[in-house]
Amino acid sequence: MTRSEKMPWYQGPTLLHHLENVHIASDRDLIHLRFPVQGVIRPASAKKFHDYRAYSGQILGGVMRPGDEVMVMPSGFTTRIKSLELAGKPVAEAFPPMSVNVSLEEELDISRGDMLCRPGNPPSAGQDIDAMVCWLSDQTVLNTGARLAIKHTTRMARAMVKQLHYRLDVNTLHRDDQTQGLKLNEVGRVTLRTTVPLFFDEYRRNRSTGSFILIDESTNATVGAGMINGPAVER
Numbered sequence: 282m283t284r285s286e287k288m289p290w291y292q293g294p295t296l297l298h299h300l301e302n303v304h305i306a307s308d309r310d311l312i313h314l315r316f317p318v319q320g321v322i323r324p325a326s327a328k329k330f331h332d333y334r335a336y337s338g339q340i341l342g343g344v345m346r347p348g349d350e351v352m353v354m355p356s357g358f359t360t361r362i363k364s365l366e367l368a369g370k371p372v373a374e375a376f377p378p379m380s381v382n383v384s385l386e387e388e389l390d391i392s393r394g395d396m397l398c399r400p401g402n403p404p405s406a407g408q409d410i411d412a413m414v415c416w417l418s419d420q421t422v423l424n425t426g427a428r429l430a431i432k433h434t435t436r437m438a439r440a441m442v443k444q445l446h447y448r449l450d451v452n453t454l455h456r457d458d459q460t461q462g463l464k465l466n467e468v469g470r471v472t473l474r475t476t477v478p479l480f481f482d483e484y485r486r487n488r489s490t491g492s493f494i495l496i497d498e499s500t501n502a503t504v505g506a507g508m509i510n511g512p513a514v515e516r
Contacts, residue, residue: 282296314351314398315490339379354404365381405511407479412508416505425442429441429498442471443473443474492507
């Protein structure tokens with residue numbers, strides 16, 4: 282809270298001052314539109330809200346405005362944004378991390394797990410993913426061939442560990458490529474194969490679309506957290 286007389290060599294701000302003033306929005310991606318659909322909003326009264334349909338979710342990247350052209354993944358169909366609503370009120374634009382309802386000019390087949398993006402600027406889409414995983418379970422070990430559930434943005438799927446490349450020693454950054462598995466709090470590089478395509482970015486570009494969690498289907502416990510490096514490349 283206050284400067285110490287025993288540290289005359291330190292000229293920086295106090296810890297409390299730094300925590301209260303640090304800029305925390307620098308990691309938001311305002312260029313690449315990423316809107317994973319969380320739910321489809323249909324009216325309870327068809328007479329009062331005739332033909333109303335909106336898609337709810339949290340914006341993870343980019344800026345959305347009425348009239349903007351968007352593409353739906355995985356179908357690839359394009360349309361334009363008809364309106365944006367926040368807490369039931371129309372807004373002129375929306376950006377991360379706002380949660381909004383999006384109405385489109387055309388009726389398309391869109392459901393939970395689909396993603397809205399810009400035409401010509403989509404995220405990567407694929408079932409083979411290269412990622413760094415931190416293992417969070419003290420009951421099991423992550424090894425090659427493990428089968429787990431994966432949750433990425435609003436999409437759920439099943440995943441298999443195709444290959445465990447190495448364990449990373451967080452103290453020395455040494456890569457142990459002879460490891461047989463990851464134990465509690467250990468970090469390693471893996472290749473995952475998912476049952477359905479995921480729409481993702483590199484973690485360094487977008488932390489929200491570049492991260493995921495792994496779930497033990499037998500206990501429903503979160504056993505791993507991952508950061509996506511990119512699409513897996515055959516070695």
